[in-house]
Amino acid sequence: MIEIEVVRQRKKFSIEVKNSLEHAGITTLFGPSGSGKSTLIELIAGLLKPDSGRIVVDGRVLFDHAARVDLRPEQRRLGLVFQDARLFPHLSVRANLVFGMRRQRPQDRRLAFDDVVDLLGIARLLTRRPSQLSGGERQRVAIGRALLASPDLLLMDEPLASLDQPRKNEILPFIRRLPDELAMPVIYVSHALEEVIRLSDRVVVLSEGKVRASGPVEDVLSRPDLAPLTGRFWAGAVIDAEVAGGDAAFSLTELRFAGGTLLVPRLDHPTGTRVRVRVRSRDISIGLAPPVQSSVLNAISARVVSITDDDIAQADVVLDAHGTRLLARITRRSVAHLRLEPGSEVYAMIKAASVDRPSIQATGTTDLCPPETQDD
């Protein structure tokens, strides 16, 4: 477990967080700029000192105000990857990589140099200087450098924020593999929802220095009350599904999830691949019966959980489809016309064409490697 209980109050910015996280997988700290994500990371890493509180990682007390424990950053055994790679310009890539490793006792080194270098695909860069690397390569070397110090936990502070989309796509799969292949838990800071969906197992939503929500990605992102934080455009639900088959004639792929099946435009993933599908609330309409003579391909039977109508014309309807949460944004007029209320049995209708490829991300281990990108 990672127990974080910190208070730090300053005139400009105050943060007060109390949260327990699993010491496994990838946890994202998500929130708008200025919400305290980076501050929280610096507090955990020991670069800032909390006014009070306690930080424990996997049973190891890093900070305890009451017991006067405050380990120095170099004693905390936490890896930190920054937005700017911060490679040491006077050292070669190899020397950068072993900088942290050499400062660990041999018996404390959990990861082998060659394994990390292979995983990150940086073997051919070892003799270069940081100034001779592209942005994506630099960030991969920075990740390798942090890993090779064999930390108990890897903290990543918006490591992709300064990279363009192709570079992000190049690095995201590597990060996704860390928990499984190297048994390295990750806390990942991001303000990009796409990264949260592609990477994380759990998400902690921060706003104004406080935790607003925390839990599995599917649950947290499906909550309509968090839409102001996750963004109106993005408001919707996340469905964990598996590729079940396809309709080659019409170039469609069938996905199976707890609540039924979902037809989407053809994916290249093989059958059995785990995928995460984001369905925007605007793309779900609600009917009391399955559609007849309609273009809509997906009708999922569900029950209305709650209706939020804080908007003048529109309402957010939370649906439960056999355990999977869906979020539909419809007009208040429709709510009244269909006489919707909590408990109503309905059909959630999703246009297959509305689920575009960027909203579907493979999360399993079978199809994580994008084609090798050359960038030098």
Place this chain on the structure above:
Amino acid sequence: MFSLTPVELEALGLSLKVGLWAVVGSLPLGLFVAWLLARCRFPGHGMLNAIVHLPLVLPPVVVGYVLLLVLGRNGVLGAPLHEWLGWSFAFTWQGAAIASAVVAFPLLVRSIRLSLELVDRRLETAARTLGAGRMDVFWNITVPLVLPGIVTGAVLAFARSIGEFGATITFVSNIPGITQTLPLALYTAVQTPGGDAIALRLVIISCILAFGALAASEILSRHVRRRILGHGA
């Protein structure tokens, strides 16, 4: 052929010896003071800064005289040092090196300090999170990154030492073979009737030495920069 007389050779050798010792001896203190000024905020910060820069604005003769009062045979520190350790600075080449070091110190500190202020401290933070303690970070990250500033400062200080005149002649006098560096030898030659030819030769030697130092500094700093940035810059 241009061959050197024993007197010229002696003056040249003494100048090089005094300059090198002045720089090498003051480098550790210079690095420490530059670090204090660049990184620490403490009461007396401005005072320390002023004291370090004083030799830059004071007439060198004043510096020499103060050194005589402090480190001379009857000086505040000079007397006990002579009595207990047998050290003597007045009228010795070591004294000349100290006079040069004091006069050149501001140049050394300034250059290192400017370089220190340009170091990206986030790199030091990164090193801390990788398990390096403060001293470890200082020697393995900070010092290599300020090496260009150290080299520049050392070359400037060496050049200033070679040209030192006022403080040296006041503190250790002008004794051929012991404290008579190139500028002092030149001064003697100019003062001697019919010494014009000797003076001219000393001027030429000084010019060659100056060019040599400049060329060496250029080559050295280019080498250091290449090592740090990893390419010709």
